[in-house]
Amino acid sequence: MTSQPTGGTVLELRGVGVSFGGLVALEDVSLAAAAGTVVGVIGPNGAGKTTLFNVVCGFVEPNAGAVLFEGSPLRPRPHRLASQGIARTLQGVGLFRGLTVLENVMAGATHSARAGLVSAMLGLPRSDRDERRLRDEAMTLLDELGVAEHARAWPDTLPYAVGKRVALARALVARPRLLLLDEPAGGLGGDDVDELAALIVDLPARASAGCSVMLVEHHMDLVMKVCDQIVVLDFGRVVASGTPGEIRDNPAVAEAYLGAEVQS
Amino acid sequence: MSTTKPAERKTVPVQATRSRMSRFVVPSPLRPGEGSTLLRHLLWVAVAAVVVYFVSYGIDPFRNYQLATVAAYLCVTAGLTMLTGLNGQLSLGHGALMACGAYTVALAQNEFSDRDLFGPWRLPISLALGVLVAALAGALIGVCAARLRGPYLAGVTLAVALVVPAFTTRFADLFNADQGLSVYVDSPPAGLGPYFPPERWQAWIAIGAAMLSLLIVANLVNSRFGRAFKAVRDDEVAAKLVGIHVARTQVLAFVVSAGCAGLGGGVLAVISQSVSPSVFGLTLSLNLLLAIVLGGLGSLFGAAWGALLLVLLPYLTTEVTRGFELSPRLANKLEGNLPLAIFGLTLIIVMLVAPGGIQDAFRALGRTVRRRWRRT
Amino acid sequence: MSEADVLVVDKVNAGYGAVPVLRDVDLTVPAGTITAVLGANGAGKTTLLRTITGLVRPSGGRILFSGADLRAVKVEQLVRRGIAHVPEGRGVVAELTVDENLRLGGLWRSDKADAKKATAEVYELFEPLARRRNHLGHQLSGGERQMLALGRALVARPTLLLLDEPSLGLAPKVTAQIMALLKQLRDTTGLTVLLVEQNVRGALSIADRGVVMSLGRIVLSADADQLLADDRLRHAYLGF
Amino acid sequence: MDRFIFLTFDGLSRGAVYAAFALALVLIWRAARVVNFAQGAMAVVTAYAAYTISDAVGSYLVGFIVALVGGLALGALVERGLMRFVGHANPLNDVIVALGLVLFLTAVVGMIFGGEYRAANQPFDTSAIEVGGIPLMSRYDLFIWGSVATMVVLLALLFTRTAIGLRMRAAAFAPEVSRLLGVNVGRMLTLGWALAAAVGAVAGVLILPTELGLHPHAMDIVFASSFAAAIVGGLDSPVGAVVGGIIVGLILSYVSGYFGAALTPIAVLVVLLAVLLLRPGGIFSSVRARTV
Amino acid sequence: DDAPSTGGGGTAAAVPGVTDTEITLGTHMPLTGPAAAGYSKIAPASKAFFDYVNANGGVNGRKIKYLIEDDGYNPANTQTVVRKLVLEDKVFAILNGLGTPTHTGVLDFLKTQKVPDLFVASGSRSWNQPEKYPTTFGYQPDYTVEGKIIADYVKKNFPGKVVCHMGQDDDFGRDSLAGVEQVLGADGVKSKQKYVTSNTNITPQIQAFKAAGCQVVISATIPAFTALSLGTAAKLGGFRPQWIPSSVGADYTTLAGLLGDGKVLLEGLIAPGYLPVSTDAANPWIQLFQKVNKEYNGNAPFDGNVVFGMNVAYLTVQSLLKAGKDLTRESLIAAVESGGFKNAAVGPYRYSKTDHSGIGGMQMGKVTAGVQAAFGPVVQTDDAAGPVTEYTEAAAPPPANGIPTA
Ligand SMILES: Nc1ncnc2c1ncn2[C@@H]1O[C@H](COP(=O)(O)OP(=O)(O)OP(=O)(O)O)[C@@H](O)[C@H]1O
Ligand SMILES: Nc1ncnc2c1ncn2[C@@H]1O[C@H](COP(=O)(O)OP(=O)(O)OP(=O)(O)O)[C@@H](O)[C@H]1O
Ligand SMILES: CC(C)C[C@H](N)C(=O)O
Ligand SMILES: [Mg+2]
Ligand SMILES: [Mg+2]
DSSP, X not given: OOOOOOSSEEEEEEEEEEEETTEEEEEEEEEEXXXXXXXXXXXXXXXXXXXXXXXXXXXXXXXXXXXXXXXXXXXXXXXXXXXXXXXXXXXXXXXXXXXXXXXXXXXXXXXXXXXXXHHHHHTOHHHHHXXXXXXXXXXXXXXXXXXXXXXXXXXXXXXXXXXXXXXXXXXXTTOOSEEEEESTTTTOOHHHXXXXXXXXXXXXXXXTTOOEEEEEOSOHHHHHHHOSEEEEEETXXXXXXXXXXXXXXXXXXXXXXXXXXXXX | OOOOOOOOOOSSTTHHHHHHHHTTXXXXXXXXXXXXXXXXXXXXXXXXXXXXXXXXXXXXXXXXXXXXXXXXXXXXXXXHIIIIIISOOOXXXXXXXXXXHHHHHHHXXXXXXXXXXXXXXXXXXXXXXXXXXXXXXXXXXXXXXXXXXXXXXHHHHHHHHHSHHHHHHHTHHHHOGGGOEEOOOOOOOGGGOXXXXXXXXXXXXXXXXXXXXXXXXXXXXXXXXXXXXXXXXHOHHHHHHTTOOHXXXXXXXXXXXXXXXXXXXXXXHHHHTEEOGGGGSHHHHHHHHHHHHHHOTTOHHHHHXXXXXXXXXXXXXHHHHHTSOOOHHHHHHHTTHHHHHHHHHHHHXXXXXXXXXXXXXXXXXXXXXXXXXXXX | OOTTEEEEEEEEEEEETTEEEEEEEEEEEETTOEEEEEEOTTSSHHHHHHHHTTSSOOSEEEEEETTEXXXXXXXHHHHHHTEEEEOTTTOOOTTSBHXXXXXXXXXXXXXXHHHHHHHHHHHHHSHHHHTTTTSBGGGXXXXXXXXXXXXXXXXXXXXXXXXXXXXXXXXXXXXXXXHHHHHHHHHHHOOEEEEEOSOHHHHHHHOSEEEEEETTEEEEEEEHHHHHHOHHHIIIIIOO | OHHHHHHHHHHHHHHHHHHHHHHHHHHHHHHHSOOOTTHHHHHHHHHHXXXXXXXXXXXXXXXXXXXXHHHHHHHHHHHHHTGGGOOOSSTTHHXXXXXXXXXXXXXXXXXXXXXXXXXXXXXXXXXXXXXXXEEEEEHHHHHHHHXXXXXXXXXXXXXXXXXXXXXXXXXXXXXXXXXXXXXXXXXXXXXXXXXXXHHHHHHHHHHGGGSSOBOTTTTHHHHHHHHHHHHHHOTTOXXXXXXXXXXXXXXXXXXXXXXXXXXXXXXXXXXXHHHHHHOTTOTTOOSOOOOO | XXXXXXXXXXXXXXXXXXXXXXXXXXXXXXXXXXGGTTGGGHHHHHHHHHHHHHHTTTBTTBEEEEEEEEOTTOHHHHHHHHHIIIIISOOSEEEOOBOHHHHHTTHHHHHHTTOOXXXXXXXXXXXXXXXXXXXXXXXXXXXXXXXXXXXXXXXXXXXXXOEEEEEETTHHHHHHHHHHHHHHOGGGOOOEEEEOTTOOOOHHHHHHHHHHTOSEEEEEOOHHHHHHHHHHHHHTTSOOOEEEEOGGGOOHHHHHHHXXXXXXXXXXXXXXXXXXXXXXXXXXXXXXXXXXXXXXXXTOXXXXXXXXXXXXXXXXXXXXXXXXXXXXXXXXXXXXXXXXXXXXXXXXXXXXXTBOOOBOEEXXXXXXXXXXXEEEEEEEOOSSSOOOEEEOOOOOOOOTTOOOOO
């Protein structure tokens, strides 16, 4: 069921266009992300990066084009995404305030929960077993990301970096084959960014939950370090795409996005 | 240049603060290595049942009636606190859902007794039907509610609360309009003896129903569905992304809490042996809301406090004012109004001093006491 | 502490409820300088800014602005005294339009013409905002909101600007632009800036001084050049 | 046809009444993000004050002014003395305190004035002007419409054109940011409550002559219908309150006229659902919020 | 502690609510809430009259203690307060509980507890079911009887006029209409309109009357809606039919208060009554009640509700006296069933073993120059097909000291 397509294209966008009222947010965007790679999407503010993610997730209905996931057309509906094999983190932290860290991560595994309504209402052993399994999976992941000690804490009390990791754990526990990260390094300090970079680079190769990654980020160090391929958006259009090296040397990108004095 | 020693850098920089904080963190309902949810909750129920059994022998019939009323409300507040507290959906129309249960029970009881059907199972079957009908109505409202938020949901459910009299008038042949129906209720089983007060029997029925409702809500809250309820309340976008169908979850919460309301309404019909539309008006719906917020929103203990308050507060305010000797002129003006004023004032004061409700206040008190205890 | 110190934080302690966060924080900010406040997540940087503007009540210590104790000043009075605070996390009023948000920044000012001019400057600076004048705050992208929050503070023409991670979510080019602007404002108008940043290098490149916080204390305070130049210090305190 | 025309005009004049009161609800929602369940009870209090004084003085105008000023004062008092201290452990606390206030105010009014209905006099002739034998609107109805229109225009101007309006809106949405921008949030809240209560009080004295009369519960039903009207129109929009008021007024009139008064609550529910399922934020709701 | 909670009677010592020195009675009334207007004055008036009797020696040496519970006209509250009165306060009897929906809910309870349930304040026919509810008794003429009496009057005095009916959309309106149609025939009523108390816009209904050309409108309306009907009609191009409201909504003092300046509209209003009109200062009963009102009721505004409450108390004292010194619940019920009471009521009480309905006769009254006064004969009828006949027995004045005798 979760056979890992090797080598193929995990996500493909064909001529996607989005407009809000009169405002064109995306125009004829086509791109392909190879399985087992990390693809970065960069571009000026308001270029349409988040909107691109929203199209893939079904939060925004494109008015043109198609989205293909693992070769077949995707009619994205946000709540079906997880079971289709796509997970996403949000800008900021986006944890459920009223759930503990552990519960947050367990919630991430919702689509693999099997206990039915009746067994849940009656508190039958079937439901308990299911819960125990989810809890174990969640604990394992928290442990892998080094935040297991916070399992019983409330999200509001977490240091920011820990919160971001928990959010990542919540996305990973669903065992996605494609992970969309929206500004994962936003607000993180230097060390934390490095650790995050290491983590992301590892994701495609991970034994337990190997997946392809697509990320939007303004933190150029991170992008350059982790991405196999980079797509640059400006005014809703793809203006460049290539390896980190190619992008860095692309004068148009430097002009529109990086600015005169390139931050390394 | 100042020269403090550089702090050790770790992923978790504020370790000291953190661990102190985590002491206040209420343990997640899922403790590692615990046993069966059902057994644990059944144990609670059994303890409560035994306590109530003895209590019901120790008090007079009127107190038993009050106990039964509390239990009937508890059926409803348990479901409502789940809906409003845990799932974030405000309902001002649960009185109407209680009416669904109550009228179904009334019609079923009368019909069954006319035809002499089902023997000792008559009441459970009627109540089950009441739950079913209320749950169906809840599903209908829930489907609409799932699209609405905040005051818009409040407005629609308020409108729901107001349609009960219209329905009973429109279908007067069935529901007998304002006058309502009387409900056939079997007398207590002969085995309990000839002088067994019916109020005590009613209290048992009501407590049984309340325990059932609490058991189911508690189980549900502790399951993945409970997690989904809270997730939807906290962040709909994130909830969708983890694979929760937001609308369906909201409808589910509505249906379950409507079922609880149906049960409560049915029990109320049984203990008062009558149903009429004005019982289930807006006042009742608002009172239910008062109960769960005053008790402590989102907590089943809070729901219990709330149900208790709903019965005791009006009673006590009246008793208190009864103590005053008033001249006839003053009595004409104050009688009735004085208890209401005190009731209103009490609500306000409780909300001001315990914004998290009674349960929360007790929890805070418990913490303080424990801290003091440790210190000495 | 000298005449020229526009802001003095003196032995300030603060926290949330029973949880202490700031412990005996001492900080002086000379007028017309940029001070970068650095430190890991959770070190208390945001709390420091919030304490200065009175959003968090200090449990001890003094905060002096141009010699006056800020603890006696109401939050809503600060902007009139020349203090602007851009809070963490895009403090945009999401239900108001871009234009209204900017107007809000200049509301307190009596010089309406200048407020208009300042608004125009902001639109010039952040060109994406100019295209979205009548869009509601919540329609904006993350970076656009950040621009709006910053722009709104600039409309107020403050003398002391407290910025909490202004580069968060902004494209590198815009970040550089903002840093350059801060520098320019300091040089031309004598603006004083207290800048909390994760983008350490960017911040230090324009700052006069760098202050490093850890566990709610200020553990290092040095000239920015020195911090950038001294590898040992940088490694120990800033981790790069 | 005659009946239809008559019912339409009847609905319009009732609509004015709901619009007037819905305006107060919209105002408080915009200023403080609460649905003020105590609005009706507060309007009753000011109405008693207004009628007592206008009876004593013998001038309608004086009563009107008393209501207006009393509303301002009562609104400010409720905010300063009560709502300000309500904790926000959850968003329902406001509602519960408002409900407590309703009980308290009605009880106190009942103690002072008794539960009897009192006649509410009006300044104008209430006889309907007849056109072709069909009674259409009375001069008093026109007076109500005029007052409502004036209030809508003034409020719209206040909110969209003035700095105070901008401050009030900002304070309601983002109190902390507003304070940093120099907005005195506390004062804005007080002002919002005072204005809303004043509008409610004026609506109250306008409405009462068309109702059963003045008694402690005189505004209960009006509150429910007006709440529906405000929701239909969209709680954020003064114009929405008027349109919502008209819709609810017309529905009530047509349904009572053609199908019987008992069915009106069902009709209101149906209309609410019909409108809100299409536009979950009311007819005049603004753009849907971007959530991601 | 397994003793029965019921106090079904037996020896005098075991009678709940009765001691050698005291009789405890209880009632449920809307003292607060939308329905309280007017009705909240009834129970205090009764209490005042009891106090008057108590001050004059009580009933067979026992003082009457009257416990008034507020139910806000909400049947759920009625359930609670009546149980409290019976189970906790151990009242001897429930007296004059007000309202059809409220009181209907407690009938079964009162029956199982065998509590005398006297003189329910509502004109529903439910109270008159001696087989089903042997302890419950009505008081005022039921709405069907009243409808018949009004219709009979209309038939005789407004022949050929277009008659219409306005009714509250519950059994008040329904029973009234049934009575009217009983006399006038189903097609004798041209337009039938209904209103609900939760919708104060009755313009559509009044317009329908106008369109139908109604000349006489019989209405089963509570006072607020009587006033509203008159006011609304006047606004619709001076539509002035002859209004004949039920006695429930026809008290002049109340209506005049509701209409304010518009009270001129009451001129010519005709309505039946079963008690003397409160403004009829010449009536010796009114004089008595006014005196009691002044001395024991804080001189509350004197209207029909006060008269109603006082006369209920009077009737209660009569019943208690009749039940004798050896007061039990059975003896009280037997006393009421023995019937033959005479007091302020203009018509006869119909109480017997087989009839638990109350007053059977009414007299028309009319407002002239701002004074409501009774006129014409007292008539009586039943709630079935029986004819409307004249009741000829002359009214008796109260005893000189105002204290009832058996
Ligand atoms: N729901 C919406 N309604 C109106 N405009 C929108 C909406 N969503 C996005 N936009 C506009 O579309 C453009 C693209 O937005 P998007 O959030 O995709 O940008 P982004 O590339 O993620 O920018 P950033 O880097 O600042 O986060 C922006 O100009 C934004 O204002
Ligand atoms: N509202 C709050 N309630 C309780 N604790 C808080 C609150 N806000 C912050 N804290 C805690 O105070 C400490 C300092 O937080 P602060 O936000 O000031 O750090 P920071 O240096 O700004 O971090 P970051 O770089 O993540 O923004 C942290 O441990 C945090 O968890
Ligand atoms: C209170 C009564 C006199 C009238 C009322 N409509 C009822 O039947 O309940
Ligand atoms: Mg974005
Ligand atoms: Mg911070």
